[in-house]
């Protein structure tokens with residue numbers, strides 16, 4: 108039977124999904140570039156550039172292999188499918204299971220047949236089975252089961268190196284004047300230039316748009332960054348924008364790389380020697396633990412989860428998120444400038460700066476989620492929703508994480524060099540030089556002390572709150588800070 112294989116822009120791998128068994132003689136490949144996807148929201152142009160150029164390169168590679176490829180530009184995905192189906196009648200249309208609830212429904216309603224989505228290491232059903240048996244959804248428990256199930260860094264049921272977790276070793280602050288090896292630059296070809304021109308955008312050379320480039324990025328990480336990944340994975344510094352992070356999330360998420368390929372490369376390097384266990388374990392945990400867990404939770408928690416707002420947070424998005432000049436806080440100014448520059452910052456600025464700020468200012472979770480979706484190169488619905496709603500801003504009342512990731516300026520000062528020379532002092536909670544994070548952290552605890560009262564993981568923080576002698580002054584300063592943030596003056 109002749110088929111149309113529809114390839115969404117996050118299924119760009121020849122060996123997985125619907126292309127796994129595709130045959131140029133019988134299968135026609137359909138891509139749809141929808142105007143809604145391009146113009147529906149104020150997307151970061153680097154992100155659009157990356158997604159479009161990767162898809163166009165991939166379409167070309169399939170053509171070069173001998174496939175007939177239709178790359179259709181249409182107002183919506185459905186209109187694009189219509190155009191493809193009209194042109195190539197009497198063919199069934201198939202696709203690997205899509206990665207979001209919305210797309211799943213839309214394609215199902217259209218009559219697309221699904222093959223299993225194997226872009227992850229954990230089938231959705233297997234994850235649901237695990238989740239259904241848990242009292243709480245501790246990632247650590249899932250991760251240990253993954254290590255055993257996938258036979259990674261274990262002998263029998265025992266962890267390699269004698270411990271499941273080397274987090275304690277992996278919390279170093281940035282060394283002074285830290286430079287580190289250079290990052291890869293990706294040369295731009297004709298397809299890149301054409302996409303950049305259409306978007307009226309001067310794309311950076313940070314992100315690869317081909318399988319070859321993504322593999323080069325993987326090799327660069329393994330050869331030059333992997334050994335130091337672990338100990339410095341939480342560190343932030345103005346001197347080095349990525350530390351030793353792999354910069355692989357965009358390719359893992361759009362399919363240019365499969366997680367099994369990344370894991371295999373990491374294990375091979377570890378087995379050859381020279382990679383400390385804390386780096387090997389720390390990195391493997393991100394791929395087979397966090398990434399799979401977040402994906403599984405997205406499907407397990409269901410489509411309504413993205414609307415959770417259990418802390419009743421209703422503040423509008425602060426101007427500093429879209430304009431680095433609307434704040435005097437060094438850490439946020441620097442982070443927003445980095446996002447403007449290349450559409451990426453690592454997990455600690457995402458969690459402990461941006462999400463933490465949204466959490467303690469009581470910013471509306473959905474407004475914050477939308478913004479995060481728009482600006483990050485690797486943002487897709489399945490990964491952003493649990494990371495923001497569950498982990499970042501605790502809008503689910505603790506369904507996913509047992510406690511909120513709220514922190515004051517002391518954490519930022521310990522883990523970065525942002526506070527040096529900042530107008531605000533992380534040690535102060537009142538007065539006009541007080542760090543907004545420090546003031547708002549205590550104010551947040553005070554505003555929600557009743558809801559956290561029964562959470563034993565919050566008891567130390569609440570005990571600290573009770574001991575504050577200057578709470579009335581702090582509340583007054585918090586009011587001023589929130590007003591100043593809304594005006595873009597703090």
Ligand SMILES: Cc1cc2nc3c(=O)[nH]c(=O)nc-3n(C[C@H](O)[C@H](O)[C@H](O)COP(=O)(O)OP(=O)(O)OC[C@H]3O[C@@H](n4cnc5c(N)ncnc54)[C@H](O)[C@@H]3O)c2cc1C
Pocket residue numbers: 351352353354355356357359360393394397398399401452453454455457458462479483485486487490491494495498499
């Ligand atoms: C609030 C918040 C929002 C996030 N939004 C996204 C997002 O939209 N897209 C995205 O891919 N990651 C997201 N992450 C996870 C993480 O920040 C990024 O995957 C990582 O910074 C990407 O850079 P890297 O490839 O250098 O990662 P590395 O630090 O080198 O980690 C290796 C890989 O592990 C995976 N990974 C690690 N942590 C997570 C996680 N929490 N969830 C899913 N995958 C993880 C990624 O695929 C990543 O490429 C978010 C984290 C937080 C706290």
